[in-house]
Amino acid sequence: MFKKKDIFFKTLEQMADVIVEAVDRFAVSVSGELPNMADFTKEMKDFEHRGDDFTHTIITELNKTFITPIEREDIMELVKRLDDVLDGVEACVSRFDMYHVTKSDVNIRNFADCLRRCSLEIKSAIYLLTQKKLLAMQPHCVKLHELENEGDVLMRQSVKHLFQNVTDPIELMKYKEVYERLEETTDSCEHVANTLQSIIMRNS
Numbered sequence: 001m002f003k004k005k006d007i008f009f010k011t012l013e014q015m016a017d018v019i020v021e022a023v024d025r026f027a028v029s030v031s032g033e034l035p036n037m038a039d040f041t042k043e044m045k046d047f048e049h050r051g052d053d054f055t056h057t058i059i060t061e062l063n064k065t066f067i068t069p070i071e072r073e074d075i076m077e078l079v080k081r082l083d084d085v086l087d088g089v090e091a092c093v094s095r096f097d098m099y100h101v102t103k104s105d106v107n108i109r110n111f112a113d114c115l116r117r118c119s120l121e122i123k124s125a126i127y128l129l130t131q132k133k134l135l136a137m138q139p140h141c142v143k144l145h146e147l148e149n150e151g152d153v154l155m156r157q158s159v160k161h162l163f164q165n166v167t168d169p170i171e172l173m174k175y176k177e178v179y180e181r182l183e184e185t186t187d188s189c190e191h192v193a194n195t196l197q198s199i200i201m202r203n204s
Contacts, residue, residue, distance in 0.1 A: 007061050008069055009130035015054045015082045016126040022047035022089050023119040027112035030104040037097050044093040051086035055079050070129075074199050081192045085122070088185030089115070095181055099174040107158035107175075111182035114154060118147050118189035125196055134200045141200075144193035151186030155179055 025043065029035050058079045062072050095101065125140035158179045166172045 008058065008075055011054050011057050011061075012075075012078065012082070012126050013130055015051060015079070015086075016123040018047060018050050018054070019082065019085050020119045020123050022086055023112075023115050026089050026093065027109075027116045030108050030112050032104070034096065034102060034104055041093050041097045044090040048086050048090040051083045055083050069132075070199060070203060074195070074202070078192070078195050078199070081188065081195050082122070082126075084188040084191065085119075085185065088181070088188045092178065092181045092185060095174075095178050099177065101174055101178060105175070107154065107161065107179060108182065110154050111151065111158075111179070111186070114147055114150050114186060115182070115189070118144060118186060121147070122189060122192050125193075129196065129199070134204050137196050137200060141193040141197050144189055148186050148190035148193075151183050155183040 022044065025047075029040055034040065058075060062068070062075065068075060121140045121143045125137045125144075128134070128137045128140070159176060162172055162175055162179070166175065
C-alpha cells in the first residue's frame with residue numbers, strides 16, 4: 001500500500017516539477033528574441049509528452065490499486081488539471097509557429113511572468129498535498145485565484161493596447177489569438193486550485 005501511495009504522490013510531484021520547468025523555459029524564451037521556432041515547438045511538445053506519460057502512469061496505477069492515498073476521482077481530476085496546464089503552454093507556442101509570430105512583446109512577457117508565478121504556487125501546493133498538509137495548501141490556492149484575476153486584467157489591457165497600436169488586421173488577429181490562449185492557460189492554473197480546494201474540503 002505504501003508503495004502505491006508513493007507512486008501516486010511521486011508522479012504528482014513530477015508533474016508539478018515539469019510544469020515549473022516548462023513555464024520557466026517559456027518565460028525565458030519570450031523574454032527577448034524568440035528562439036528558433038522549430039526547436040522551441042519541439043521542446044514544448046516534449047514537455048507536453050512528459051505530462052502525458054505521467055497521466056498514463058497514474059491511470060495504470062489506479063487500475064491496479066484498490067486503496068489510494070486520496071479519493072481516486074480526486075487523483076484523476078488533479079492529474080487532468082495539471083496536464084491541462086502543460087497542454088496550454090504547448091498550445092501557446094504552437095500558435096507562434098502556426099501564425100508565424102516572430103516577435104515577443106511586453107504583453108506576452110507579462111503573461112509569461114504571471115504563468116511562472118502560477119507554476120510555483122502549483123508546485124508548492126502539490127508538495128504540501130503529498131505531505132498531507134492539506135490546510136497549508138489553501139494560501140497557494142488563494143494566490144492562484146488572484147493570479148488568474150491578474151491574467152484577466154492582462155487580457156483586457158493587452159487587447160486594448162493591440163487595437164490602439166496595431167493597424168495590420170492580420171497581425172492584430174495573430175497576437176489577439178496568442179493573448180487569448182495565454183489567458184486560457186492562467187484559467188487552467190486556477191482549475192488546479194479549484195481541484196485542490198475540493199480535496200481540502202473532502203479530507204480535512
